[in-house]
Amino acid sequence: MSDNTDTPVTVIGLGLMGQALAGAFLKAGHPTTVWNRTASKADRLVAGGARLAPTIGDALAAGPLAIICITDYHAVRELLDADGAELGGVTLINLTSGTSAQARAAAEWAEQRGARYLDGAIMALPAAIGTVEAVILHSGSRSDFDAHAPTLGALGTVTYLGPDHGLASLYDVAGLAMMWSVLNAWLLGTALVRTAGVDAATFAPFARQIAAGVAEWLPGHAEQIDAGAFPAEASALETDARAMAHLVEESEAVGVNAELPRLIKAMADRSIAAGHGKEQYPVLIEEFSRQRGD
Template identity: 80%
Template sequence: MNDKSTAPVTVIGLGLMGQALAGAFLKAGHPTTVWNRTAAKADRLVAEGARLAPTAREALRASPLTIICVTDYEVVRELLSEGDGELTGTTVINLTSGTSAQARQAAQWAGRRGARYLDGAIMAVPPAIGTSEAVILHSGPRADFEAHEGTLGVLGTLAYLGEDLGLASLYDAAGLVMMWSVLNAWLQGTAMVRTAGVDAATFAPFAQQLATEVAGWLPGYAGQVDKGSFPAEVSALETDVRAMAHLVEESEAVGVNAEWPRLIKAIADRAIAAGHGKEQYPVLIEEFGTSQAGD
């Protein structure tokens, strides 16, 4: 780490997350400049010692490191445009949610204006910022990440993913898939057991235990995916699909929406039709890795 413990920093974008980021820098003793289109959102931070820049252009010039956390990448480009192309010597770390393609395009766009650029993603809720529970993903030139690692560390647990500027956005999207899939599975199961008078709080510990057990399978399954070999060591897909059919039947029988289990079975049915019925569940990567006609 090359940055000093009290290096100045700018935060642009003061929604709940932006305010949390700026607050963490202030708490750690970093001179912090802030800017937001609605200036009133900076009032609490200014009271805590932040400096409110009158324009985004001045905010960008105020510090060697600028964190941007706004609505979307279009806003990011608008803000950087206010720098009038005078971004040489500035490192921009964009923590705005978007796609990997947008991240790579933004890096090129910022680079043409003289800025160093890292893309990132925040895997946390605002109250967790400043604690080890907040995981902050970064991707881009390693030297630029290491130059500011000490400053960024006050935000939470840092994860540097690699030189490819799109990796943080890809990991962010992949993490959302994991989160929503786990939650949807729990909600489906909860809806089913509620029909028998079991409340969500009673079912939750069982679901949590099962989710933990399934998570333990991932390293072994990852080995199969990376090798492209899926021997049925535990169960063949053609066996699993019978259980999926049972899940659809049970959901319909108790009057619960069966869209989610039907989707799971439809994906497995395609894999079996392609000749993968005697292989193990991770063979479905072939289906997930292919865009379906009509998508």
């Protein structure tokens, strides 16, 4: 967590997340300037010691470090393109969610305007900001990150990913893919066992054990992917595909939604048709790594 608490910080955008960010800087003792399109959202922070900048230009001029966190990148560009929004000499950290292409374009645009630019992604809810549970990812210049990491530490667990400004956004969506995939698998499993009268709470500990067990496989599977070699050390894909057929059949028979089982099986079937049936499951990376037209 932060240990240089006299560094001034500006927070632009005081929605649910921006208020949490500004609140964490204040709590850590940083002189905190805030700005929001709807000024009244600053009231609670001002009562807690923040200074409300009258204009976006004033907010940017208040110190060397400005964090922006608003709805999307279009709003960021619109706001910072406004008259008087001078970026020269500011380190701008954009914690707004978006795509890697938007992050790279924003970096180029901000740097042309004289800013130092780091992109970031917040993998936490507002209530977690200011605790170690809040994971905040950054990408861009290493030296810019290092210069501000002690200050950013007031927000949570801050991590530097690399110089490509798009990395934080890519990790963000990759993390969301993990989250929704695990949750969807759990919901499907729950729907299946509920057809036999088992409630969600009874199934949850079993599901959790499976998820934790599968997580243990990731380092070994990652080694296969990075090596581009998929020897079937534990199970061949064609063996998995037979179990997938049971999943599809069971889902259809008991009347639960079989879309996800069919997708899982279709991907394995394509890989087997391409000659990978005797290889191990991570060979499916080839299916995930190419776009499909349908």
